[in-house]
Structure formats: C-alpha cells, structure tokens
Amino acid sequence: MIPIDEMASFCKRKGLVYPSSELYGGLAGLYDYGPYGVEVKRNIMQTWWKLHVQDREDVVGMDGSIISHGKIWEASGHLAGFSDVLIECSKCKNRLRGDAFIEESLKISADGMSAKQIMDTIKEKKLSCPKCKGTFKDAESFNLMFPVQLGAGKDAITAYLRGETAQLIFTQFRNVSENARLKLPFGIAQMGKAFRNEISPRNFLFRMREFDQMELEYFIHPKKQDCPYLDEISNMSLQVLSAETQLKKGKHISITIKDIVKKKLMHQWHAYWFAKQLQFFTSLGCKAERFRLRQHSKDELAHYSKDCWDLEYEFPFGWKELEGIADRSDYDLKQHSEHSKQDLRVYDEETKEKFYPFVIAEPSLGVDRTFLVLVYEAYDDDKQRGNIVLHFSPKISPIKVAVFPLVKKLNEKSREVFDLLKKEFTCFHDETGSVGRRYARMDEIGTPFCVTIDFDTLNDKKVTVRDRDSTKQERIGIADLSTYLAKKLV
Numbered sequence: 001m002i003p004i005d006e007m008a009s010f011c012k013r014k015g016l017v018y019p020s021s022e023l024y025g026g027l028a029g030l031y032d033y034g035p036y037g038v039e040v041k042r043n044i045m046q047t048w049w050k051l052h053v054q055d056r057e058d059v060v061g062m063d064g065s066i067i068s069h070g071k072i073w074e075a076s077g078h079l080a081g082f083s084d085v086l087i088e089c090s091k092c093k094n095r096l097r098g099d100a101f102i103e104e105s106l107k108i109s110a111d112g113m114s115a116k117q118i119m120d121t122i123k124e125k126k127l128s129c130p131k132c133k134g135t136f137k138d139a140e141s142f143n144l145m146f147p148v149q150l151g152a153g154k155d156a157i158t159a160y161l162r163g164e165t166a167q168l169i170f171t172q173f174r175n176v177s178e179n180a181r182l183k184l185p186f187g188i189a190q191m192g193k194a195f196r197n198e199i200s201p202r203n204f205l206f207r208m209r210e211f212d213q214m215e216l217e218y219f220i221h222p223k224k225q226d227c228p229y230l231d232e233i234s235n236m237s238l239q240v241l242s243a244e245t246q247l248k249k250g251k252h253i254s255i256t257i258k259d260i261v262k263k264k265l266m267h268q269w270h271a272y273w274f275a276k277q278l279q280f281f282t283s284l285g286c287k288a289e290r291f292r293l294r295q296h297s298k299d300e301l302a303h304y305s306k307d308c309w310d311l312e313y314e315f316p317f318g319w320k321e322l323e324g325i326a327d328r329s330d331y332d333l334k335q336h337s338e339h340s341k342q343d344l345r346v347y348d349e350e351t352k353e354k355f356y357p358f359v360i361a362e363p364s365l366g367v368d369r370t371f372l373v374l375v376y377e378a379y380d381d382d383k384q385r386g387n388i389v390l391h392f393s394p395k396i397s398p399i400k401v402a403v404f405p406l407v408k409k410l411n412e413k414s415r416e417v418f419d420l421l422k423k424e425f426t427c428f429h430d431e432t433g434s435v436g437r438r439y440a441r442m443d444e445i446g447t448p449f450c451v452t453i454d455f456d457t458l459n460d461k462k463v464t465v466r467d468r469d470s471t472k473q474e475r476i477g478i479a480d481l482s483t484y485l486a487k488k489l490v
C-alpha cells in the first residue's frame with residue numbers, strides 16, 4: 001500500500017479530492033471532492049442507502065438540519081463530554097492531540113486515555129515537543145463541537161454544527177416512527193455532514209474537521225432482544241479481537257457468526273449489523289481479510305455507550321476505525337425526554353406499558369473513510385501497463401464507459417455512439433492523445449470499459465470494447481452495446 005501522503009497527491013492529480021481553500025493557503029482537515037471524486041462519493045452513499053434503507057422494510061430514512069439547537073447537544077452529553085485531550089508545549093506553544101502524540105511517539109494505542117494518563121505517560125517516558133524539544137504543560141480537555149451564532153444583536157443565540165447525524169434521529173424519533181407507522185424492531189437512517197473541531201486532523205480523509213456520516217439507529221424492544229435475521233448470515237466469518245484478547249496482547253481470530261452468537265462474544269444485533277457492513281464492503285470489491293472487529297476496552301467507551309465494537313481496516317498507518325457500532329441502550333431517548341420534557345417512550349400493546357426502545361446497535365460509518373478504503377483497495381500500480389489502474393467496482397466508478405474515436409475524423413460516428421450510451425450510463429468522450437494514453441487516463445480513474453470507434457465501424461457497425469481489468473478487447477455490434485454493457489456493469 002502506498003503511504004497516505006502519496007495517496008493524497010494521487011487523488012489530487014486525478015481530480016478525486018483536493019485540499020480545501022488551497023488558493024488561500026488551505027485549512028487543515030477540510031477537503032473538496034473533484035469531478036471524479038464527487039461521483040465516487042455519491043455512488044458510495046447511494047449504494048449504502050439502497051442496502052440499508054430502500055431494500056429493507058424495517059428501516060426508513062430522514063434528512064435533518066446541520067445547524068441544531070444547543071439543548072440537543074446538552075442533552076446528548078456532547079457539550080460536556082465530547083472532548084479530546086489537548087497538550088501544549090510550554091516553549092513554542094505547539095498544540096497537539098494528546099493521544100495521537102503518544103501513539104506516534106511510542107507506537108502504542110492511546111485510545112481513551114484520560115488527561116492524567118496522558119500527562120503521566122509523557123512524564124514517565126520523558127517525551128518532548130517534536131518541534132522544539134520543549135516540555136508540555138498540563139493536559140486539558142478540548143470540546144470538539146463547533147458553535148455558530150444564529151441571528152443578530154441581543155437576539156443572537158448559540159447553536160451548533162452537528163457533531164454526529166445520530167442526534168437528529170433521536171430528536172425526530174416520535175415524528176418519524178409515527179409517520180412511517182414503524183413497529184419494533186426498526187431503524188431510522190440518515191446520511192450527511194458532521195463537524196468536529198479536531199485538534200490535529202491528519203491522515204488525509206481519515207481525520208477531518210468536516211466529514212460525512214452514514215448512520216443507522218436500530219431500535220429494539222428491551223425485553224425482546226433476539227435478532228430474527230441471523231440465519232441469513234450465520235455462516236459468514238468475521239475477524240474478531242475482543243477486549244479480553246487485547247488485554248492479553250493476543251491477535252484477532254476468524255470466527256463464524258454462528259459461533260460468535262453461541263459463545264456470546266457480542267450481542268446478536270451487533271453480529272448481524274457487522275455482517276451487513278462487511279457485505280457492503282465486499283459487494284464493492286473489498287477483501288474481507290483487510291477488515292476486523294475490535295471491541296472497545298471499558299475506558300475507551302464514549303459517554304453514551306455501554307459496549308462498542310469498531311469495524312477496523314488495515315490502513316498503511318495501522319488498523320484503524322472505519323465504523324463504530326455502539327450499544328447506546330436507552331441513553332439518548334431518555335436524555336431527550338428528560339431535557340425536553342416530552343415523553344419519547346413507546347406504548348407496548350401487549351403489556352399496556354410505556355417504555356424506551358433500546359439502540360443496541362448503531363452502525364455509524366464515515367463516507368470519507370469509506371472512500372479512502374475503496375481507493376486503497378482499488379489502487380494498483382501496474383508496472384506492465386506502465387500506469388496506475390483503479391480496479392473500482394462498476395457500482396462506484398465515476399465514469400462507467402469512455403468512448404473514443406480512433407482519430408478525430410471519426411468524431412461524428414463516435415459522438416453518435418456516445419449520445420446513445422449516455423442515456424443509460426455515466427459516459428466520457430475523449431478524442432485527444434493516442435488511444436493508449438486515453439486507456440491509461442481512464443484506468444487511472446477506474447473506468448471499467450472503453451469503447452473505440454475505428455474505420456471498420458463505418459462498415460460493420462461494430463465497436464471495440466476494452467475491459468479495464470483484463471485489458472481484453474471484443475468487437476460488439478452497436479445495436480447490442482447497451483445490453484452488453486448493462487450486463488457487465490452490475
């Protein structure tokens with residue numbers, strides 16, 4: 001795998017992702033998606049939405065506002081507890097995220113370390129500022145929420161850019177569940193922007209200040225916790241690293257869902273949703289062995305969560321969180337009921353009692369981290385061809401078919417073919433440079449098929465279709481072209 005900085009410059013060169021505000025010196029942790037990146041990102045989000053919402057009867061979607069009431073974040077605990085540990089050099093005033101500094105300096109995991117633990121480690125290991133070798137002052141908590149002023153003058157109020165999409169789901173729980181006439185167990189999903197004032201954004205799209213999430217809050221009856229869908233996935237294997245194994249410095253093991261459930265390694269709903277997440281990634285061409293599930297240790301757990309497992313991916317900078325699936329129990333609905341003085345409980349027809357549904361599993365996936373994984377999985381520096389090939393699944397390729405005239409003289413015919421295909425697929429017409437150069441340009445952005453119009457086309461009404469992965473070429477009649485490509489592009 002190429003280092004992350006090389007990946008960032010490849011993405012910039014190929015019109016996938018650019019550093020944001022670069023014209024004015026840039027802003028750390030903010031990125032803009034270019035003409036090909038935006039297509040990949042939208043395809044990822046569309047595939048997730050289809051799998052998690054449109055293909056299911058038990059899940060509906062919503063789209064909440066980005067700016068939200070301060071009380072939401074007070075109730076959710078984000079204003080009090082959603083913080084990182086900040087350390088500052090007493091000499092050059094360099095400010096760093098404490099856990100990241102420990103991880104980089106000592107090559108150990110510092111997830112969930114408190115401010116005191118971080119300062120103790122810094123003192124014990126005699127760590128100094130990487131810039132000036134000065135010593136660090138006491139560590140302090142730094143809240144990640146972004147406040148925004150709404151309105152003017154004395155009427156102005158402080159609202160917040162949402163720190164996760166999840167809270168909007170909880171605050172609209174009553175409206176959505178009643179309007180969609182949902183019966184437990186059911187889920188509410190949302191995709192969109194989230195904002196965190198990260199102290200040290202790094203690793204390109206991995207840790208950003210503005211990013212997109214795809215989240216699903218899955219609500220169950222606290223007294224009916226069995227997952228009815230286990231049969232669908234019980235033979236699937238997952239790589240699992242429990243908190244206990246981590247304490248013993250052990251490695252992850254490969255285990256079937258059937259055995260995970262039998263050994264009660266994790267909640268049934270956790271196992272089910274992880275299987276679904278892995279299916280999402282493998283359906284987009286990823287290799288299952290690059291993913292594992294890691295359980296959070298007690299001191300790593302977020303303020304709202306009782307148990308949490310991360311789906312991790314092996315990036316060039318180590319195994320890192322791609323998706324968290326937390327057990328939030330009834331924490332959020334209860335908090336919002338108490339703070340808003342509105343009853344968010346549901347009524348149980350059987351027992352005639354009101355209760356708070358539990359969110360046992362909350363699949364929460366970052367779009368940008370997914371994008372990064374998919375580019376890494378697709379990236380192939382093909383020395384034989386002499387160019388990079390992105391072996392993207394056709395589902396996420398930014399361009400599905402490129403159409404070339406062999407020479408400019410054949411433009412009219414090739415435009416005819418292009419116009420025919422563009423009704424059905426995202427297409428690109430390229431008439432400049434040698435055909436070899438044009439193939440290479442398309443390989444580099446992951447276009448699965450290139451169609452070339454040559455002089456024979458004018459007589460036999462056939463074109464040459466070149467497959468990106470095998471480089472094999474086939475002559476296909478123009479009349480059959482759409483059907484041929486549609487079959488291949490699934």
Ligand code: GAP
Binds near residue numbers: 166
């Ligand atoms: N609602 C639960 C929640 O937000 P999280 O683990 O804080 O949980 C979920 O975030 C996912 O959002 C992460 O697994 C990651 O994919 C993505 N994410 C979180 N912080 C991010 C950041 N600073 N930059 C990019 N993606 C981030």
